[in-house]
Amino acid sequence: MAKVLVAYFSASGVxxxxxxxxxxxxxxxxxxxxxxxxxxxxxLDWRNKRSRSSVEMGDASSRPxxxxxxxxxxxxDVVFVGFPIWWYREPSIIDTFIEGYDFAGKTVVPFATSGxxxxxxxxxxxQALAPEAxxxxxxxxxxxxxxxxxxxxxxxxx
Numbered sequence: 001m002a003k004v005l006v007a008y009f010s011a012s013g014v015x016x017x018x019x020x021x022x023x024x025x026x027x028x029x030x031x032x033x034x035x036x037x038x039x040x041x042x043x044l045d046w047r048n049k050r051s052r053s054s055v056e057m058g059d060a061s062s063r064p065x066x067x068x069x070x071x072x073x074x075x076x077d078v079v080f081v082g083f084p085i086w087w088y089r090e091p092s093i094i095d096t097f098i099e100g101y102d103f104a105g106k107t108v109v110p111f112a113t114s115g116x117x118x119x120x121x122x123x124x125x126x127q128a129l130a131p132e133a134x135x136x137x138x139x140x141x142x143x144x145x146x147x148x149x150x151x152x153x154x155x156x157x158x
Contacts, residue, residue, distance in 0.1 A: 002107075003075055004028035004158045008082035009093050011039055011053075014143050015113045018150070019082045022111070025151035026158040028080070033097050036065035046086070057087040063096040073101045078109065078157045081126065085114035085140065090122040098126055103133035107157055110138030 006023040008031075010016035016032065023030040043052035056062040070076075083094045090110065098108075110126055112119045119140045127135035139153060 002077035002158060004078045004080070005031060005070065005073075005076040006080045006082065007031040007033055007070065007097065009033040009035075009084075009091060009097070010082075011044055011084055011091075015082050015084050017143065018111070018113055018141050018145060019080075021145070021147050022080060022082070022150045022154060025147040026154045028158060029076075031070050033093060034067040035093055036067045053086060053091070056092045059092075062092040063099065064093045066093065066096055066100065070101065076106065078107045079103070080109045080111055080154065080158075082111045082113070083122075085112050085117040085119065085122075088117055088120040089125060094122075095125070095129055098129040103130035106130075106133050108133045108135045109154070109157055110136070112138065112140045113143060114140055 004026060006019050006028045008015050008019035020030065039052065045051040046054060048054060056064060081094060083090050108126055108130060110119060110122050119138050123135055123137045
């Protein structure tokens with residue numbers, strides 16, 4: 001049986017709720033991708049072009065530091081990676097996470113939360129960052145997605 005990790009970044013707590021529900025539904029380990037410097041409300045103001053999130057997302061090379069590391073990434077076969085959609089893609093901190101590990105031979109499954117935007121090119125972006133992994137297209141979920149729906153979706157890999 002595959003060893004499964006649900007890793008997630010959650011700026012407002014919404015993605016965290018979905019990640020916790022997913023991990024519980026499929027019996028996976030859970031890891032929060034926390035920024036070394038937490039985001040403030042002002043940092044997350046997408047309407048302000050000078051806010052931290054706007055600056056990061058405007059710079060494709062931006063790699064916000066992560067506060068901690070997965071202890072034994074080599075032990076996992078499948079890694080679900082959750083995040084809110086920012087600017088129609090994954091936040092830059094997810095790129096930091098993907099580049100920080102060797103995903104060769106692993107299956108990476110992105111999942112996202114958003115008020116309306118789809119997951120966009122996030123799967124393709126992650127594949128480019130982890131070329132030796134099998135990165136799936138992924139899915140966007142509503143905040144109130146049921147555990148049963150998450151388990152049915154994730155059952156293809158977990």
